[in-house]
Amino acid sequence: MDNLAEKQFAVRKASPPGCTEVGMVPSVENNLDPTSDEALLVKVSNSKSKEAFDQLFDRFANKVFAHGMKIMRNEQMAKDLVQEAMLTVWQKAPLYNMDKGNVQSWIFTITRNRCFDMLRKQKRQSAVLSADDIWPAGFEDAEALSEAERGSVEVQISQIEKLVRQLPAAQQAVVEQIHILNRTHEEAAQFLEIPLGTLKSRLRLAMGKLRQSLGTES
Amino acid sequence: MISEANYHPSTEMLKKFTAGSLLSGLNVAISAHIELCETCRHKTSKIEAKAAIDWLQTNDDQKQNDFSGLALDIVNQPQIEKPREKEAILDQIHMLDHSVSLPKVLAKAASQGLVWKQLGGGINQALMHLDDETQCEFIYMKPGSQTPMHKHQGSETTLVLDGSFNDELGHYQRADFIYRTEKDMHQPRSEEGCLCFSVLDSPLTFTKGLARLLNPFFKYQFRRSAAGRGI
Numbered sequence A: 001m002d003n004l005a006e007k008q009f010a011v012r013k014a015s016p017p018g019c020t021e022v023g024m025v026p027s028v029e030n031n032l033d034p035t036s037d038e039a040l041l042v043k044v045s046n047s048k049s050k051e052a053f054d055q056l057f058d059r060f061a062n063k064v065f066a067h068g069m070k071i072m073r074n075e076q077m078a079k080d081l082v083q084e085a086m087l088t089v090w091q092k093a094p095l096y097n098m099d100k101g102n103v104q105s106w107i108f109t110i111t112r113n114r115c116f117d118m119l120r121k122q123k124r125q126s127a128v129l130s131a132d133d134i135w136p137a138g139f140e141d142a143e144a145l146s147e148a149e150r151g152s153v154e155v156q157i158s159q160i161e162k163l164v165r166q167l168p169a170a171q172q173a174v175v176e177q178i179h180i181l182n183r184t185h186e187e188a189a190q191f192l193e194i195p196l197g198t199l200k201s202r203l204r205l206a207m208g209k210l211r212q213s214l215g216t217e218s
Numbered sequence B: 001m002i003s004e005a006n007y008h009p010s011t012e013m014l015k016k017f018t019a020g021s022l023l024s025g026l027n028v029a030i031s032a033h034i035e036l037c038e039t040c041r042h043k044t045s046k047i048e049a050k051a052a053i054d055w056l057q058t059n060d061d062q063k064q065n066d067f068s069g070l071a072l073d074i075v076n077q078p079q080i081e082k083p084r085e086k087e088a089i090l091d092q093i094h095m096l097d098h099s100v101s102l103p104k105v106l107a108k109a110a111s112q113g114l115v116w117k118q119l120g121g122g123i124n125q126a127l128m129h130l131d132d133e134t135q136c137e138f139i140y141m142k143p144g145s146q147t148p149m150h151k152h153q154g155s156e157t158t159l160v161l162d163g164s165f166n167d168e169l170g171h172y173q174r175a176d177f178i179y180r181t182e183k184d185m186h187q188p189r190s191e192e193g194c195l196c197f198s199v200l201d202s203p204l205t206f207t208k209g210l211a212r213l214l215n216p217f218f219k220y221q222f223r224r225s226a227a228g229r230g231i
């Protein structure tokens, strides 16, 4: 996790002490500033909010255009870049993982990647590798969740509870939503106001730690 | 297996990588190094965050465009709920007695098929076409092999994937990233054998006319002519 994300996370994590019991995990994300890029993207991701996307579009479209002009020096291509990049933002919103970086960095990398692919296409260069192969999607979740969920865990419940309480609050909240309250990933992401990608990544981290502590790691 | 690298791309290079302004062959070498090197991965994500801030703070004189209607078109497209399926790709290169696992980007690049060619002196080469500006190749040095002393036409970037090699300036192992400009002169040798990915940024001088005779992998005369020039 880079420093920037750590800082933002620390701000959000300000929860009262003593409520770390399973079942009383504070919802760490609820104090996200509703006008922030993060909050808007969460709405785009979790409820396909067109209004939220519209606001993000207004904030970023002309910046994307400026980047296109700087690199490609062609107005039509810069406009095409706006379309390509902002479409990717919309399409990939559910994969965005806020634990790995902020929305600005994410949209920056999307803009760079789409621009790179457009340039290469224009030069008719080999298409073996796309920008997404070269700059691996650090902000997104590529691995399937099933890996982390596999494997049977046969340990005393009390021991598991103890271990769950040792997880960072954000991961506890996710484990609680999924494994105690039996919510679906989508419901849990809605409730915690985090992107689905973030939820899955936290769940994977938490389950990984639990399995490691329990010695059931394959 | 992740081994800590001792030789890394310069900060300047990582910045250009982040901005997308390097030749693609070099991008691929850096991408592969970053997958193997935690330090550079961390550094790159910091540079990315900084670049994003700079990008958003730049006050450009561009006119503010009216993209009305575009956002509406976009939100009528479906969203992606699941990451794309991993494609079946070659992720290992089988050497004589063992297999070497490749960084993802190289695995993808190699999946177009590798044709190995013997260059003499125990050196084998598999060329890949990744862009029109660089020559990208896997180089396999057999144990005990040595390349002729050579000087580069342009710059040469080498990423060690397996085994190790030495030259006058150091000893290089898996994940090490070595960048040589045309001023540098070296003579790599490998005791235990070595698999590398390498990028030359001026492929034309290597394949055209007289320069071909100077290609270090083919001809040994170069050693004498270079020595004659007192380099």
Ligand SMILES: [Zn+2]
Pocket: B005, B007, B008, B009, B033, B037, B038, B039, B040, B041
């Ligand atoms: Zn490094």
